[in-house]
Amino acid sequence: MREINVAEITENIKEMCIEANHFLTQDMDLAMKDSIDTEKSPLGKQILCQLQDNLKIAGEDMIPICQDTGMAVVFMEIGQDVHFIGGTLEDAINEGVRRGYTEGYLRKSVVSDPILRENTKDNTPAIIHYEIAAGDRVNITLAPKGFGSENMSRVFMLKPSDGIEGVKEAILTAVRDAGPNACPPMVVGVGIGGTFEKCAVLAKKALTRPVNIRSHIPYVKELEEEMLEKINKTGIGPGGLGGTTTALAVNINTYPTHIAGLPVGINICCHVNRHAQRIL
Numbered sequence: 001m002r003e004i005n006v007a008e009i010t011e012n013i014k015e016m017c018i019e020a021n022h023f024l025t026q027d028m029d030l031a032m033k034d035s036i037d038t039e040k041s042p043l044g045k046q047i048l049c050q051l052q053d054n055l056k057i058a059g060e061d062m063i064p065i066c067q068d069t070g071m072a073v074v075f076m077e078i079g080q081d082v083h084f085i086g087g088t089l090e091d092a093i094n095e096g097v098r099r100g101y102t103e104g105y106l107r108k109s110v111v112s113d114p115i116l117r118e119n120t121k122d123n124t125p126a127i128i129h130y131e132i133a134a135g136d137r138v139n140i141t142l143a144p145k146g147f148g149s150e151n152m153s154r155v156f157m158l159k160p161s162d163g164i165e166g167v168k169e170a171i172l173t174a175v176r177d178a179g180p181n182a183c184p185p186m187v188v189g190v191g192i193g194g195t196f197e198k199c200a201v202l203a204k205k206a207l208t209r210p211v212n213i214r215s216h217i218p219y220v221k222e223l224e225e226e227m228l229e230k231i232n233k234t235g236i237g238p239g240g241l242g243g244t245t246t247a248l249a250v251n252i253n254t255y256p257t258h259i260a261g262l263p264v265g266i267n268i269c270c271h272v273n274r275h276a277q278r279i280l
Contacts, residue, residue, distance in 0.1 A: 002136035003083050004280060006092035009138070013096025016142040016276040017072060018104035021064045024055060027210035028187075028273050031248045035185060035238075044243025048185075051238070051271060065272050069106040070144030072097045072126040075205060079135035090128065098122040109147075129201060141208050143275040149186065149268045152178035155200055158262040164219075167192060167264050168227065174266040175231050175247070180240020183270035185248050187211060188231065191265040193255035199265035202253040207267060208275045211249035224250045238271075248273075 024032065032052065039045045058065040074093055084092075101108055101123035108123045133139075154177070156170040171190060178186070191202025214221040227250040237243025248271070257263060 001081055001083050003085050004138065005086040006084050006089055007086055008280060009089065009092040009140070010096040010099065012140060012278050012280065013074070013093055013142060014100040014103065016140065016278060017097060017100025017106065017144065020142055020144050020274040020276040021069050021104065021106055022058055022062055024065070024272060025210070025275060027212050031211050032271065035245045035248060039238065039243055039245045041237060041243035043241055044238045044245060047238035047241060048245065064106060065274070066146060066270070067107060068109065068146035068148060069101070070146045070274065071110055072123060073143045073145050073204065074126050074128045075131070075141040075143070075208065076128060077131045077133050077139035079137045080132050081136040082138055093128055094124045094126055097126045098124050138280040139277070140280065141275060141277045143208055146270060149178070149182040149270045152182045153200070153203070153267045154265070155196060156264045157196065158264055160260065160262050162262055164223070166262065168223070170264045171227050171250070171266055172230060174268065175236070176234060178268050179236055182268045184236055184240060185238055185245045185271045187269045187273045188227070188247055188250045189267040189269065190250065190252040191255070192252060192263070193257040194263060195257070196263055198255055199263040200267065202255055203265035203267035206251040206253045207269045207273060208277070209251045211251070211273070215252055217254065220252050220254060224252050
């Protein structure tokens with residue numbers, strides 16, 4: 001049994017909040033730079049260059065890459081041979097978010113009640129997803145999610161008879177409806193299977209997979225590539241102003257489901273697709 005003091009979780013979460021809000025992951029950085037070369041529209045190319053300028057300034061001056069520094073979404077993959085000491089894990093995670101957003105001077109966007117709308121003033125609580133795994137490691141993925149793109153998310157409860165063509169139409173419908181509101185070029189996370197809530201979590205987690213890595217399932221890999229091509233033919237383009245780069249990637253996760261259902265979740269993320277990952 002390996003012991004981990006929750007203070008270590010807090011410190012890492014704090015640092016990850018600041019890191020994810022100031023710097024792109026390497027795969028996203030390369031994808032954004034490559035998109036300038038492949039974009040066919042002069043205006044689209046200009047927008048992509050302006051986004052690069054914004055990212056450069058953010059990194060050099062330690063200014064957030066987007067003014068909406070998001071609601072912290074945390075995926076905790078915990079080895080079953082880990083024992084936490086020094087306090088409760090959930091309190092430690094939220095303390096890390098609190099410190100990250102206050103000490104990092106990040107915008108606080110969380111309200112304590114969805115109707116009363118009083119700001120918590122420290123961006124807590126986080127949205128936390130726990131998973132127990134083998135071993136004695138803790139894999140933390142933190143993804144600050146802005147709501148320009150989050151509001152464009154959809155869940156479709158399809159019939160099994162709708163099949164893969166129904167899934168394709170659901171993805172395209174979500175992207176068309178999102179248009180410029182999701183701050184394209186976007187990354188499209190898709191979850192297929194499970195239940196109403198499971199497909200949404202699958203889609204959210206799909207956004208944290210590197211955009212240059214395709215699914216290991218052959219038909220899913222083909223679907224990812226086909227949907228990326230079709231999305232980029234919609235003409236929405238960078239900033240929604242037209243062009244051939246509407247999305248940088250379509251990442252799809254699947255899960256077993258019920259004989260009577262075909263749930264599909266689509267979680268769209270903007271061009272920064274912020275996340276950070278650490279293994280303790």
